Amino acid sequence: MKTELKSFQLPDEKGYFGPYGGSFVPPQLQGVLDEITQAYMEIKDDEQFLTELHALYKHYVGRPSPIFHARSLSEKMGGAQIYLKREDLNHTGAHKINHCLGQALLAKKMGKQTLIAETGAGQHGVALATAAALVGLKCDIYMGEVDIAKEKPNVIRMKILGARVISVTRGTKTLKDAVDEAFEAYLGDPITQFYAIGSVVGPHPFPMMVRDFQSIVGREARQQFREMTGSLPDNLVACVGGGSNAMGLFTAFLDDEEVLIYGVEPSGLSLREGEHAATLTLGKPGVLHGFKSYLLQDEKGNPLKVYSVASGLDYPGVGPQHSLLKDLERVTYVTAGDSEAIDAFFDLSRFEGIIPALESAHAVAFALKLAGKLEKDKTILVNLSGRGDKDIDYVAETYGKDYGVV
Amino acid sequence: MIADAIKNKTKAVIPYITAGLPGMDATGEIIRSLRAAGAAAIEIGLPFSDPMADGPVLQKASHLALKNGFTLEGLMEHLGDWTTSIDIPLIVMSYINPLMRRGIGETLSRFRDRGVQGVIIPDLPSDAREIHALCRDIGIDLIRLVAPTTTLQRQEEVISQCSGFVYAVSVKGVTGVRQCLPGEVARQVQGIKAMTDLPVCIGFGISTAEQVNDMLAFADGVIVGSHLMERIMGDPNPVIAAHDTLRELIGPGIESIR
Ligand SMILES: Cc1ncc(COP(=O)(O)O)c(C=O)c1O
Numbered sequence: 001m002k003t004e005l006k007s008f009q010l011p012d013e014k015g016y017f018g019p020y021g022g023s024f025v026p027p028q029l030q031g032v033l034d035e036i037t038q039a040y041m042e043i044k045d046d047e048q049f050l051t052e053l054h055a056l057y058k059h060y061v062g063r064p065s066p067i068f069h070a071r072s073l074s075e076k077m078g079g080a081q082i083y084l085k086r087e088d089l090n091h092t093g094a095h096k097i098n099h100c101l102g103q104a105l106l107a108k109k110m111g112k113q114t115l116i117a118e119t120g121a122g123q124h125g126v127a128l129a130t131a132a133a134l135v136g137l138k139c140d141i142y143m144g145e146v147d148i149a150k151e152k153p154n155v156i157r158m159k160i161l162g163a164r165v166i167s168v169t170r171g172t173k174t175l176k177d178a179v180d181e182a183f184e185a186y187l188g189d190p191i192t193q194f195y196a197i198g199s200v201v202g203p204h205p206f207p208m209m210v211r212d213f214q215s216i217v218g219r220e221a222r223q224q225f226r227e228m229t230g231s232l233p234d235n236l237v238a239c240v241g242g243g244s245n246a247m248g249l250f251t252a253f254l255d256d257e258e259v260l261i262y263g264v265e266p267s268g269l270s271l272r273e274g275e276h277a278a279t280l281t282l283g284k285p286g287v288l289h290g291f292k293s294y295l296l297q298d299e300k301g302n303p304l305k306v307y308s309v310a311s312g313l314d315y316p317g318v319g320p321q322h323s324l325l326k327d328l329e330r331v332t333y334v335t336a337g338d339s340e341a342i343d344a345f346f347d348l349s350r351f352e353g354i355i356p357a358l359e360s361a362h363a364v365a366f367a368l369k370l371a372g373k374l375e376k377d378k379t380i381l382v383n384l385s386g387r388g389d390k391d392i393d394y395v396a397e398t399y400g401k402d403y404g405v406v
Numbered sequence: 407m408i409a410d411a412i413k414n415k416t417k418a419v420i421p422y423i424t425a426g427l428p429g430m431d432a433t434g435e436i437i438r439s440l441r442a443a444g445a446a447a448i449e450i451g452l453p454f455s456d457p458m459a460d461g462p463v464l465q466k467a468s469h470l471a472l473k474n475g476f477t478l479e480g481l482m483e484h485l486g487d488w489t490t491s492i493d494i495p496l497i498v499m500s501y502i503n504p505l506m507r508r509g510i511g512e513t514l515s516r517f518r519d520r521g522v523q524g525v526i527i528p529d530l531p532s533d534a535r536e537i538h539a540l541c542r543d544i545g546i547d548l549i550r551l552v553a554p555t556t557t558l559q560r561q562e563e564v565i566s567q568c569s570g571f572v573y574a575v576s577v578k579g580v581t582g583v584r585q586c587l588p589g590e591v592a593r594q595v596q597g598i599k600a601m602t603d604l605p606v607c608i609g610f611g612i613s614t615a616e617q618v619n620d621m622l623a624f625a626d627g628v629i630v631g632s633h634l635m636e637r638i639m640g641d642p643n644p645v646i647a648a649h650d651t652l653r654e655l656i657g658p659g660i661e662s663i664r
Binding site for chain 2: 014022023024025026027028030031032034171176180183184187190285286287288289290295297299300301302303
């Protein structure tokens with residue numbers, strides 16, 4: 001257990017993954033980030049901390065999450081065997097709880113009073129509100145007005161859990177703007193608040209810390225898959241918004257050269273400007289929200305409008321380690337659009353009885369395409385990062401007619 | 407020389423204005439009116455969509471200026487005229503991402519070619535030795551920010567990569583909120599002065615002549631941003647508003663133009 005969170009050399013001590021990452025923040029914030037880094041470095045290999053965290057993973061989250069062989073869907077595609085890492089079965093319904101518990105415990109240890117965060121689909125917000133309730137901290141969640149309308153059940157969930165949900169009305173009223181407002185609130189009081197960021201993004205140490213907390217997913221999967229099939233998966237697939245569920249699955253497999261890895265970005269309505277959020281596919285290196293990474297930006301250096309049917313993927317940036325993995329060609333970044341994701345949402349529901357989150361449906365969509373091109377003895381492991389309960393109203397309203405729901 | 411311009415002034419006040427608000431021509435006129443009102447140097451902020459270090463007033467200014475069609479290329483056309491129309495240093499404040507679009511070196515060289523003497527990048531990482539070396543080669547001052555929460559070790563790092571002046575942030579949060587007490591600021595400035603001969607200027611949240619006087623008792627200069635922009639944005643005649651606001655801050659009795 002002691003070496004569990006340790007075995008990756010990146011980032012360097014300044015938070016760089018090759019040329020990406022770092023800490024591009026005003027000096028008012030750097031002091032408190034240094035404190036968080038220091039506190040995290042102290043606990044990350046601490047036996048007592050890890051025992052506490054892993055007890056929660058087991059008894060509270062329900063880890064390890066199972067791996068399920070989606071036989072009917074594999075059969076339908078007539079190619080490779082599709083397996084699902086069932087993060088959707090976690091308490092609160094997504095992988096986000098993994099890094100929320102870690103960050104909440106750390107914040108508590110540092111004597112903070114309030115956890116704050118942005119949320120897109122509301123999954124991170126719900127998970128953080130849950131963790132805050134569990135460890136006894138206040139919780140403020142910043143969420144775009146557009147996403148609040150789209151993800152009502154999660155908004156209500158957060159409020160039931162005792163969190164404040166602050167509606168963000170600036171800009172496009174979605175995830176990027178929620179990050180802006182959460183950072184502003186954090187700068188207003190970095191002493192009593194702890195910004196528990198929702199993905200592997202932001203300034204150092206967040207990309208490292210969130211990845212470390214999420215990497216339990218891949219470590220479990222590696223062992224489980226071996227036990228089930230006798231070997232490692234031939235392919236890994238995960239959706240990429242900020243990139244936390246993807247880093248969670250990928251990290252334990254990065255050294256396994258024979259395992260091909262795919263990150264799926266949302267191509268939304270099309271790959272035309274403003275109609276997608278395919279950051280690694282179409283972005284250029286830049287700095288936003290305190291870190292350097294690929295970024296969808298205009299020629300003036302302002303972030304572009306982004307769009308995806310999945311609120312949790314709707315972000316013009318991406319975690320810095322993904323940028324490095326792209327440049328190193330260790331991970332192949334591909335896209336799936338709204339309509340493919342909706343098809344996959346219904347396919348998984350109707351062939352396997354599993355309603356996926358719209359975010360995760362992007363990963364499923366690509367996996368289906370990939371499976372069709374591969375032999376039957378090949379395997380694909382998909383990170384099913386969340387369940388779709390939060391999305392059913394929106395899907396029924398927007399696409400229900402086409403799929404016989406309404 | 408920025409350092410000299412500050413040290414040679416009995417009351418060094420550096421106004422901050424957002425470029426392109428209400429328009430590029432107005433910015434030029436405001437710059438000249440601020441010079442006439444006795445500014446020691448002028449800081450112009452380049453609007454950015456996600457200005458992480460700015461409070462509500464400067465955020466609004468940024469967004470309005472972008473909406474009015476501000477572009478870096480448009481700015482480049484005016485900068486030369488602006489710097490030649492005043493005999494005090496012009497300093498550019500910009501978040502790092504817009505500067506990176508054509509390469510930081512090229513962009514800073516173009517500023518320098520147009521007479522800009524210094525640059526402030528609020529979201530520069532504290533170890534910025536490459537950019538510091540670049541600025542030195544180009545011949546433009548890299549003014550660095552130090553906050554009350556900056557650790558001693560980081561202060562040393564930042565100040566060793568700083569020229570022109572040290573910008574002491576006097577708030578614990580963003581511009582316009584969470585003001586530090588004068589005693590805290592005095593200690594902060596004394597700490598910085600023990601490390602460097604560069605002038606130390608205080609900024610963030612200064613809005614009255616009294617504050618200016620208090621701060622100048624121990625600092626070499628003050629920067630006034632949000633208060634000035636609020637007045638500029640709220641007045642039908644921004645050029646006169648800018649002039650009058652700065653005059654009020656510098657205060658009566660003291661000869662402001664040497
Ligand atoms: C279920 C689910 N999957 C994926 C994501 C995307 O985030 P990330 O790329 O950090 O995993 C979200 C974000 O809200 C989510 O709720």
